[in-house]
Amino acid sequence: MGSASREALSVSRAALAALGGKATLATGEQLLAAGRVLGTSFQLRAALADPSGDPSDKLSVINAVFASVEQPARELLGVIATNAWSTEDEFLAGIEEIGIRALAESASSENIEAELFAFGAAVGSDAQLELAVGSKLGSDESKAALIERLLGSKASKQTVAIVSHLVQQPRGRRIAELLRFATTVVADEAGLAVATVTTASAISPAQLTRLVSALSVSYGRGLRINHVIDPTLVGGVRVQLGDEIIDGSVASRLNELRLQLA
CATH class of the missing domain: 1.10.520 (Peroxidase; domain 1)
Structure with missing residues (x-):
């Protein structure tokens, strides 16, 4: 900008x-x-x-x-x-x-960031849905109607309004980028940042709370956490905050080892 x-x-x-x-x-x-x-x-x-x-x-x-x-x-x-x-x-x-x-x-009590993240995860796991919401061929009216059918009864009116707008006016951006941008803006308006924490398996609420506390101290502001489970990591934790990635996963370390041996 x-x-x-x-x-x-x-x-x-x-x-x-x-x-x-x-x-x-x-x-x-x-x-x-x-x-x-x-x-x-x-x-x-x-x-x-x-x-x-x-x-x-x-x-x-x-x-x-x-x-x-x-x-x-x-x-x-x-x-x-x-x-x-x-x-x-x-x-x-x-x-x-x-x-x-x-x-x-x-919004009063709605967690818009979590709703945007959940929708992004659903779109990312369904190629047909991603095509439907991101296609340049569909009319704005049809895209807005699709978002209303998908989210109208499951998300806040604020989230529906944001997603409906984004799919109608993407301005050259893919749906994943659009949702990340909106999530960041919503969190920033609340004085927070959004971090995506990926682990190989589920972790306890106490462990997640300790991780959030440590990250908040490190970054100097409160955080909203989106937790993703990805068995391909094998173990460890991967944290993404904006463009910054902290990759302490076992898969990452094994990949580094393979590169060194090569």
Whole structure:
């Protein structure tokens, strides 16, 4: 992300925080819907993402095009649009992130990260499902309907809204990448990070608690843990936090040994 976009995103996050917890499910849904509208309209997107554009003109466009959008979402769109973004795609990414953060903020007790992770695991284990949600051939309406059938009765409204948006506007990203991004944003909004812990077999809740505590101290922030069991590891633990991987599995050590002997 360019420096201008990073600054614009920081200002946009501050604007969301300034709402003081007034962001609702509708706020997030409307922001994501606006992002999809802009994603399909080159003229609108170019006008609002143009860094040289007059801020008052941009606000006029937003108030005209998104007149039916509730005030909190429209105000956030105004902040996002009147800041300078490095590219049009990063402008859309900014709307997407603020929309996801608003949805995360609107949730009370729902563990959106766990629901996103579970859906990602289901998609990753089913090639036909992955094709269905990631295909470029299906219409946005059919993809949204599919997500509603798959998650409507099993996940929070926030999670359904996030996944539905992601499959409708992937912007060149695969479904696994989309879900990892959304999970990271949701956790960050709560002041946390997400770590995926993979072991060869099940571990006790006490062991998992000790591992979480040690990792939290190491990384200096609270963690949400997604636990995966993978017998191919043979033993040990593999931890992934963002792009960082700590691989202490037996399989990894055996592979290193084989490479040394070769």
